[in-house]
Structures are given as C-alpha cells and as structure tokens.
Amino acid sequence: MQDAFIDALVQSAFQVTSVLTRIGAENDLSLTQLRVLGILRDRRPRVTELAAHLGLEKSSVSGLVDRAEQRGLMAREKNSEDRRAVDVFLTPAGRELAVRLFSEVRTALGPTLGALGTERQIRLIELLEPTLDV
Amino acid sequence: MQDAFIDALVQSAFQVTSVLTRIGAENDLSLTQLRVLGILRDRRPRVTELAAHLGLEKSSVSGLVDRAEQRGLMAREKNSEDRRAVDVFLTPAGRELAVRLFSEVRTALGPTLGALGTERQIRLIELLEPTLDV
DNA sequence: TATTGTTATACTCTATAACTATA
C-alpha cells in the first residue's frame, strides 16, 4: 500500500517532468534553464542563492547564467551592498519568454489534469500541501 | 485556482525528483541511470524500447548502457528472434543495487508523506491515478 | 581569514549524422 502510493507519486513526478522537459526542448531550454526562468520571475537572487535553490554548485550556475546571458534572457549586476556578490535577473526578453512558456505549461498540464474536475483539484492540493515544505 | 493546482503539482514533482537525484548521486548514479535501474527491475527491453520509455534517442541509451555495463550493473544479449535487436537486463549486482536503492527511496519519501496518514494516501492515489495514463 | 564568484578541467548526458548488420 505504502509502495503503491510512492510509485504513484514518482510516476506522477516523471510525467510532469516530461511535460516540462518537452516544452523546454521546443524552445532550446534544458529543464534547469526552465526552472531558472521560473525562479527569476519574482526574484533577483545572487548566484549563491540561486545555486542553493537549484541544489547545484555555484560554478554550475555560473555556466548556466553565462549561456542564458549570451542568449539575452538573463543579466548580471554587481550587488551594491556586498560588492563580492552578483545579482541575477531576467531581461525583458527573458521575462516575455517566461510568461509565454509558463502559459504553455498550464495549457499542457491543465487539460490532462483538468479532467479531475475542480472539486478533485481542490482536494488534491489539500493532500499535496503537507509535502510542499521544502 | 487552476494555477495554484499546477504550481503545487510542479513543486511536488521537483521535490520528488530532488530526493531521487540525491539518492542517485550518493551512489554515483544519475537520475536517468536510477530510472533505468527501476525500469529493468521487471523488464528485459531491447534498446529501442528502453529509449522510448525514457524519451531518449537510441544512441543516448547506447552510452547509458555502456557505462552501466562497465560498472557491472547491466548486461546486453542479442535477441534470438531478431538478431538485429539487443536485450538489456540487470546483472545480479545491478538487481541488488536496485533493491537497495528503491528501499532507500521508500525510506526517504515514506516519512515525509507518511505524515499524510493512510486514509489520505488512499485518496491521493485515487486522485493521481487519472494522471498516470502515459 | 572567510566568502563570493569565475575559470580550468574532466566526465556524464544528450542529439544528430554516418555507419554496419540484419530483416
């Protein structure tokens, strides 16, 4: 029973991930780049904070931001209070892309799961909530 | 409302993925290698089938199996009916590792989610099931 | 001294294209 529960959760995770990966790939973005786009929508973290969020080393994030910066999606700016730190944020182009892609995510996941019906959705959120404390 | 639902589902997916990635990394396995280990527990697919399952190109799977084979976790064997095809399966060592790691996954995800209580778990599976048709 | 970020290096993952063997 416990096992069936965990399998269902893992399968559901792979399925959601696969949708996100596909939408990213269609726009030449890795899953990680897509995540960064999502994170930066309402934040302006320094490199170390971003790395902690993603569970990556800061050197890996340096590379990620390098490539996104070359594509004009993100930018860096020295933090004015601590001049060792570098803030990362979306350019207007990056923000546009983020908005568009997350609308695609809703479109892709919505119908599949919309079949649940609003009432079931509410119950699902209630059930998932305790698992969301990171 | 719909948005909150989708955010919860995506966050839950990232969280599950992060647990799987950590357990894999602690054993020098990528998330993909861990997935393959899981798939091969009860299957003996040919390379093309495995690629379809993972959503990867067959050349990528060739490399994955190469590296797992070098570590003694998987093995290849020519299919006797279609001699173009190659079956992939776990070695005894691979099977042992798979059993151990998936027990770790249950241990890691169980308590977090065990807090839900058995009754909520049953309801959650019922809710997730419609999303599991791949 | 400690922290922040970058760079150098090496390996894995992945896709595309070209190839071999079999159907």
Add this chain to the structure above:
DNA sequence: TATAGTTATAGAGTATAACAATA
C-alpha cells in the same frame, strides 16, 4: 529498402579544485 544498434562528434550540464576580489 527499412530497422536495430553502435560510433563519432559536438554542446550542455555538472562537480571539484584553484583562483581573484571583497568582506
């Protein structure tokens, strides 16, 4: 001809270690 798999190649993602700038 078409399909199954491998190999060659190239780029992204990642970690570790060494480094420069700032605290």
